Amino acid sequence: MNTQDQQQDDYLPGAHLVTERNGYVHHGIYAGNGRVIHYAGFCHALHAAPVEETSLAQFAHGHSVAVKAEPCACYLGMEAVARARTRLGEDHYHLLTNNCEHFCTWCLLGQARSEQVDACLRQPRAAVQTVMAMVRALLASIGTGTGTGLTAA
Template identity: 60%
Template sequence: MTQRPLDAGTEPPLGAHLVTPRHGYCHHGIYVGDGKVVHYAGLAGSLRPGPVEEVSITRFAAGYEVSVEPSADPLYGRHAAVRRARARLGEDRYRLLTNNCEHFCTWCLYGESRSEQVLACFIYPRAALRTALCLFTAFLGAASPMRRTGPCVN
């Protein structure tokens, strides 16, 4: 299954796992309705980790395209996934390798914290190096504008 980009003005399904590309990684969140997304702010906006928060889809996207990650038989239905996401609002225990935004979304939908991006970095050292270099240049502000559309590649 491949990610499906959201059309402008289209509301994602309640409880949808949303993904948006960033410099060197993809950012993840759960759509909770009324144009809002619950996500682990993590390092999405600064060098300091942020808490689980509810923001507008526009703020979540930060100028990038947003796609819906296909969910194959989630353990929790849409309303339960939204309740689970909101139950963690304010949590401030972000850890890049063990408790990031993707771990958060898989926990909301499947009850298990998992990050394919982190796994890919351990399995494919080149992917880890490429991600680290992208993050480093983005944090230094030296990165040229990267593609703001298209699916995330792990």
């Protein structure tokens, strides 16, 4: 992945943003003014979530954010943002066929693809390791009360 760490003011609308998580990379489209459109999926909680527009801080969830270069993008800038906004509220997340990376590549390239899914399918052992890392992270978040979608009373 060719990424470049940047400050919020440096992000251009339509930029493909990525943030490392436990065992995977989360993807979003920068919409401008500190806002990101992304398929929330399971990025913050144990329940699926729709395509949403959130703040950059909510998208990052305490992790660093970088720009993923898309040299073959067919849709640039506000055109990519407009494509992303057409899917706001869509709630058909599927880890293997319609995840946050599929969403971003569709916005920019016109074709839904996921390098992460493709890599896991090519290397099943790596896929098992990735799933185990995600499970450990989810179990840890349950133990601390974060990431479950539940709040303490």
